[in-house]
Amino acid sequence: MEFAWSEDEVEFRQTLRAFIREHVRDEDQLLVPGEDPYSDSSIEFCRKLAAKGWLVPHWPKEYGGSDASSWIFAITSEELWAAGEPRGSQYMNVNWIGPAIIAAGTPEQKAQHLGRIASGDVLWCQGFSELDAGSDLVAMQTFAKKDGDHYVVNGQKIWTSYASKAEYCFLLAKTRQDGDPQHSISIFLVPMNTPGVRVEVVPTMLDIHTVHRLTFENVRVPASCRMGAENAGWPIVRDALSDERVGTPRYARAEEVLNRVVEIAAERGLFADGRLQRMASHASAACRAARLLSYQVRQSRSKGAGAGPEAYIGRVAIVRAEREVAEFAVEVVGEESLLGGSLVDGEFRTAMIAGLGGGSYEMQLNLIARLWLRLPKGA
Amino acid sequence: MDFTLNERQLQLRSLIRGILAQQERPDKAGAPVFDAALMAALRSKGLYRKRAPGDDLLDAAMITEEVSQANRLAPVGLQLFLCAALFDQIPQEPIAIQYEGSRVPLRYAASASTLVILGDVEANAYRVDPAKAELAPSNYVYPLAYPAPASGKPIGTWPVAVVRRRWQLALAAEIVGAMSAALAQVVSYLSDRKQFGKRIGSFQAVQHRLAELAVSVECARLLVHEAAWRDDDALAASAACYAATAARQVCLDAHQLSGARGFTLEFKLYLSTLRLQALSLEGRGATQHGACAANEHWSVAMTQLLGCEAGNQSIQGGRTRRSEPSSHSPS
Numbered sequence: 252m253e254f255a256w257s258e259d260e261v262e263f264r265q266t267l268r269a270f271i272r273e274h275v276r277d278e279d280q281l282l283v284p285g286e287d288p289y290s291d292s293s294i295e296f297c298r299k300l301a302a303k304g305w306l307v308p309h310w311p312k313e314y315g316g317s318d319a320s321s322w323i324f325a326i327t328s329e330e331l332w333a334a335g336e337p338r339g340s341q342y343m344n345v346n347w348i349g350p351a352i353i354a355a356g357t358p359e360q361k362a363q364h365l366g367r368i369a370s371g372d373v374l375w376c377q378g379f380s381e382l383d384a385g386s387d388l389v390a391m392q393t394f395a396k397k398d399g400d401h402y403v404v405n406g407q408k409i410w411t412s413y414a415s416k417a418e419y420c421f422l423l424a425k426t427r428q429d430g431d432p433q434h435s436i437s438i439f440l441v442p443m444n445t446p447g448v449r450v451e452v453v454p455t456m457l458d459i460h461t462v463h464r465l466t467f468e469n470v471r472v473p474a475s476c477r478m479g480a481e482n483a484g485w486p487i488v489r490d491a492l493s494d495e496r497v498g499t500p501r502y503a504r505a506e507e508v509l510n511r512v513v514e515i516a517a518e519r520g521l522f523a524d525g526r527l528q529r530m531a532s533h534a535s536a537a538c539r540a541a542r543l544l545s546y547q548v549r550q551s552r553s554k555g556a557g558a559g560p561e562a563y564i565g566r567v568a569i570v571r572a573e574r575e576v577a578e579f580a581v582e583v584v585g586e587e588s589l590l591g592g593s594l595v596d597g598e599f600r601t602a603m604i605a606g607l608g609g610g611s612y613e614m615q616l617n618l619i620a621r622l623w624l625r626l627p628k629g630a
Numbered sequence: 631m632d633f634t635l636n637e638r639q640l641q642l643r644s645l646i647r648g649i650l651a652q653q654e655r656p657d658k659a660g661a662p663v664f665d666a667a668l669m670a671a672l673r674s675k676g677l678y679r680k681r682a683p684g685d686d687l688l689d690a691a692m693i694t695e696e697v698s699q700a701n702r703l704a705p706v707g708l709q710l711f712l713c714a715a716l717f718d719q720i721p722q723e724p725i726a727i728q729y730e731g732s733r734v735p736l737r738y739a740a741s742a743s744t745l746v747i748l749g750d751v752e753a754n755a756y757r758v759d760p761a762k763a764e765l766a767p768s769n770y771v772y773p774l775a776y777p778a779p780a781s782g783k784p785i786g787t788w789p790v791a792v793v794r795r796r797w798q799l800a801l802a803a804e805i806v807g808a809m810s811a812a813l814a815q816v817v818s819y820l821s822d823r824k825q826f827g828k829r830i831g832s833f834q835a836v837q838h839r840l841a842e843l844a845v846s847v848e849c850a851r852l853l854v855h856e857a858a859w860r861d862d863d864a865l866a867a868s869a870a871c872y873a874a875t876a877a878r879q880v881c882l883d884a885h886q887l888s889g890a891r892g893f894t895l896e897f898k899l900y901l902s903t904l905r906l907q908a909l910s911l912e913g914r915g916a917t918q919h920g921a922c923a924a925n926e927h928w929s930v931a932m933t934q935l936l937g938c939e940a941g942n943q944s945i946q947g948g949r950t951r952r953s954e955p956s957s958h959s960p961s
Contacts, residue, residue: 252639253632254856322631513928529920535927536872540849543856547633567845619844620837624817627832
């Protein structure tokens with residue numbers, strides 16, 4: 252066990268930061284999340300990142316990566332998340348959509364999608380949640396009925412991020428009505444311009460993020476768009492998403508916000524208060540712990556370990572860190588945090604959604620209880 | 631960056647676990663004392679060697695954690711973190727440590743012939759006569775006493791920061807061990823005990839509380855390991871702040887979830903939980919550790935900005951820029 256970065260890793264982080272400062276617009280490097288600020292500019296930024304070999308460094312060479320260590324990708328994720336995630340929705344492409352295609356795609360699917368993902372050219376969305384299938388994802392009702400060399404998809408996905416800009420949807424649908432739900436789901440890589448796909452914005456109180464309703468009405472999808480065997484999509488998705496528990500390094504941005512709010516507290520003469528110092532230090536420790544737990548998961552995943560309970564612990568730690576920073580920030584600025592578009596307003600709303608995206612906090616606790624503490628199965 | 635134990639660390643862990651398994655816990659009635667036999671066994675196996683330059687303190691953290699997790703009253707934390715680095719000869723007896731001007735009961739003071747006192751700038755060690763310590767009436771497992779007043783010339787003097795961070799590391803590592811012990815015992819009990827025809831540990835309300843505790847324990851553990859490895863002022867204070875806060879949570883929740891059985895002496899949960907309460911308060915507790923961490927972590931911001939006119943900057947529309955890279959790059 253040791254906690255040092257190699258010289259190459261330190262140098263890479265510095266180089267990447269300089270690149271971010273140069274290529275991400277000033278107004279987008281701010282710590283206040285905006286209304287999907289990057290969907291339009293993410294292509295431009297990701298192409299530049301790809302040209303440097305930094306979009307998918309951890310992928311195998313044959314698919315456009317450079318077989319770099321998982322640490323290089325961890326550093327990339329942290330730096331970009333802390334800079335407001337200028338990859339936009341493309342963080343999903345490189346974190347798990349691409350890797351899922353590498354693991355389970357046909358040669359044609361790999362040829363069609365991986366090159367474009369690796370060069371930063373394409374936006375995706377994920378069609379997972381439904382009104383009655385959120386945490387209990389396998390309860391989904393969206394159905395893909397085989398019809399010759401096509402499937403006909405009917406159903407509705409909801410709370411979908413990035414859908415209005417996406418070119419493809421990584422869609423989960425049932426392909427049989429009876430039987431074990433976990434063995435009834437198939438994956439489809441669906442072009443969003445397929446007739447019958449309708450996208451509507453679902454208004455929310457979040458301000459910092461837009462979600463959509465995706466309706467599929469007799470959408471004819473070629474069978475060649477199905478990824479993996481029929482009814483065998485679930486294990487592929489579960490494995491791909493296990494990286495995603497710690498795939499969004501919220502702690503990196505939260506630390507930046509914390510540092511800024513400490514400055515604000517000091518500017519206002521508030522930071523001599525021992526209670527605030529303790530809150531700030533505890534929040535800082537929580538961010539650091541989330542960082543270390545995430546590293547631990549990344550290391551064991553990179554050594555080929557399956558989805559272990561450490562990933563769920565890491566994710567709970569990430570959510571807690573984000574909430575602690577928000578709590579401290581609100582405590583420092585008080586009613587000013589109610590002002591729209593302010594730093595702390597953004598942090599508060601960010602913390603509100605932290606426990607949902609990527610699997611709900613409570614689901615992580617269930618899994619920790621069962622897999623880490625080995626408590627008896629729930630009643 | 632590597633989170634797996636190397637060969638040497640694995641050997642160390644199995645050595646210490648072997649020693650703990652061989653040595654029966656002295657379970658005597660009466661006033662608690664420290665476990666001299668265990669200390670002697672650790673010493674005879676060479677675990678008290680003085681560290682060479684470049685050695686990290688992860689070993690010290692691992693040994694302290696393991697001993698604490700076994701609910702053993704051996705004052706190894708301070709011995710390993712403080713003595714090994716600061717004294718030429720590691721004293722055989724426990725060491726007592728306190729901030730200057732405090733009159734608080736200290737762990738092991740009735741057996742300690744060394745008293746370390748932390749001032750604003752320096753920390754000084756004094757020889758004291760343990761026979762002159764005043765026993766403190768207390769039932770928090772550890773033997774507590776008011777030390778005899780320090781007098782005469784110090785036998786050692788060091789910058790306060792180094793002593794404070796070693797103390798905080800020792801405390802935090804001991805807390806991690808005690809939290810692990812408490813959590814393991816409660817999980818084991820609730821996995822068996824049935825109420826309403828079901829094992830208590832199968833109820834989701836209970837599972838979530840235990841899972842929350844588990845996350846706190848694992849967070850504290852990694853914070854301590856990194857802080858020990860780096861031997862860094864800010865990280866040590868930060869780890870101690872986190873651990874001392876978690877200690878209180880684990881103490882109260884472990885008892886709440888164990889019900890009346892948890893309070894009985896035969897159940898022995900108190901061996902870890904009451905220690906946690908004591909450890910959470912030592913060295914002025916999480917508030918002091920947090921203040922130290924804030925001072926270390928944000929000292930530049932504080933010294934630059936504290937002189938500014940208060941409240942002269944509004945964050946209305948407060949779109950602020952990222953701080954400079956150095957602020958969150960690993961040291």
